[in-house]
Amino acid sequence: MCLAMALQLSDRMASVSYEIRDIIARAKKVEAGGRKIHYFNIGDPNSFGFAPPQHVTDAVMAALSDKKYSAYCPSKGDPQLCDAIGKIEGLGGEDVTIHSGLSEGIEFLMSALVNPGEHVLLPSPSYPLYITKLRILGGGENYYPCDSEFVPDIDAMRARINGKTRAIAVINPNNPTGASYPRKILKGVADLAAEFKLPIIADEIYDRLTLDEGHAVNMRDVASPDQLLVSGNGISKNFIYPGARVGYLAFHGEGIGKLRDAIVKLCNQRLSINWEMQRGALAAFTLPESHLGEFRAALRLRRDIVHKRLNEIPGISCVKPKAAFYSFPKVEAASFKDDREFTYSLLEETGVLVVPGSNFSPILGEKHFRLVFLAQPSELEEAMSKLDGFMRKKPKS
Numbered sequence: 001m002c003l004a005m006a007l008q009l010s011d012r013m014a015s016v017s018y019e020i021r022d023i024i025a026r027a028k029k030v031e032a033g034g035r036k037i038h039y040f041n042i043g044d045p046n047s048f049g050f051a052p053p054q055h056v057t058d059a060v061m062a063a064l065s066d067k068k069y070s071a072y073c074p075s076k077g078d079p080q081l082c083d084a085i086g087k088i089e090g091l092g093g094e095d096v097t098i099h100s101g102l103s104e105g106i107e108f109l110m111s112a113l114v115n116p117g118e119h120v121l122l123p124s125p126s127y128p129l130y131i132t133k134l135r136i137l138g139g140g141e142n143y144y145p146c147d148s149e150f151v152p153d154i155d156a157m158r159a160r161i162n163g164k165t166r167a168i169a170v171i172n173p174n175n176p177t178g179a180s181y182p183r184k185i186l187k188g189v190a191d192l193a194a195e196f197k198l199p200i201i202a203d204e205i206y207d208r209l210t211l212d213e214g215h216a217v218n219m220r221d222v223a224s225p226d227q228l229l230v231s232g233n234g235i236s237k238n239f240i241y242p243g244a245r246v247g248y249l250a251f252h253g254e255g256i257g258k259l260r261d262a263i264v265k266l267c268n269q270r271l272s273i274n275w276e277m278q279r280g281a282l283a284a285f286t287l288p289e290s291h292l293g294e295f296r297a298a299l300r301l302r303r304d305i306v307h308k309r310l311n312e313i314p315g316i317s318c319v320k321p322k323a324a325f326y327s328f329p330k331v332e333a334a335s336f337k338d339d340r341e342f343t344y345s346l347l348e349e350t351g352v353l354v355v356p357g358s359n360f361s362p363i364l365g366e367k368h369f370r371l372v373f374l375a376q377p378s379e380l381e382e383a384m385s386k387l388d389g390f391m392r393k394k395p396k397s
């Protein structure tokens with residue numbers, strides 16, 4: 001008997017997809033045919049030439065040459081790092097857990113909160129990892145819409161809460177839209193969550209990457225002190241170090257201990273995350289964030305190019321991103337069946353690789369795409385000209 005034929009995968013594998021990466025296989029085929037590809041699909045600043053601050057990599061190097069850090073780290077994280085993050089979050093180190101990227105934190109939170117059929121209320125559009133994790137757990141799906149500026153609609157959020165809702169997720173600043181929410185909206189979410197006694201999951205992984213003003217508003221600064229709140233953050237984006245895989249969860253509010261302890265249990269079963277990289281994160285969170293001015297200026301320059309050019313293209317409109325490095329334009333042209341057809345033909349005809357918007361929400365409709373604007377300004381200009389030429393060839397209605 002052929003052993004390979006006997007191998008069976010679990011049914012849950014059918015729910016695992018991640019088009020932001022899956023789409024690369026399609027791009028590679030087009031590239032093999034000789035076309036230059038503009039990889040605007042993934043939010044990894046380092047693959048576009050950006051680098052972590054020197055003091056962060058220096059701290060990693062120092063840890064690599066110190067034998068102490070080749071051991072298992074305490075499973076909830078390096079104690080000094082937990083304390084340092086606790087200070088930022090207004091907590092003690094005991095209320096912080098360190099993860100292999102915020103991705104792991106998100107996975108643990110979903111596992112700890114959701115039984116089959118239950119859900120975390122997600123924004124539409126949302127970062128796809130939340131959607132996939134809930135699907136793997138057999139969770140239900142429930143999304144709250146955002147308005148035309150991609151800001152959450154509090155009344156619609158209220159209408160979506162039901163007996164199966166276990167938490168409300170807020171991604172601010174937002175991937176995929178680049179929105180950064182006003183304080184008033186965040187306060188509205190906090191009040192609503194308090195009314196329904198639901199925990200808030202505040203994903204703030206882009207909080208230092210606002211493009212027009214200071215630091216984004218953190219949920220911890222608008223929530224009442226006793227409110228159940230888990231803040232998530234890390235060094236992948238704000239500190240330009242996605243390969244380090246260090247993120248954290250911070251547990252706020254009276255009564256959150258039960259959830260924190262569940263997450264610590266999940267940390268224990270995976271023993272430890274990479275200790276040397278956590279020492280880099282300690283430098284990131286304790287030394288001056290001197291890289292941010294330059295990084296944000298580079299992002300602002302790119303955002304302004306893409307925003308201007310996109311809105312000059314017939315059939316495309318785009319809300320101005322206020323933070324991070326994503327724009328989420330809308331395609332009005334009637335000549336595409338849906339966002340997938342648009343994305344695939346754009347790739348094949350021009351080499352511009354973007355992600356279909358429906359990956360970020362099943363309720364959003366099929367008219368958006370996500371474009372990452374981390375490339376050099378000259379490459380962005382080149383790609384915008386290609387997109388412009390592509391759209392001008394398409395019938396308007």
Ligand SMILES: Cc1ncc(COP(=O)(O)O)c(C=O)c1O
Nearest residue numbers: 101102103127175205234236247
């Ligand atoms: C909104 C959001 N949350 C979480 C993550 C995961 O970050 P990490 O690299 O820390 O796992 C990302 C990564 O792109 C993200 O965009």
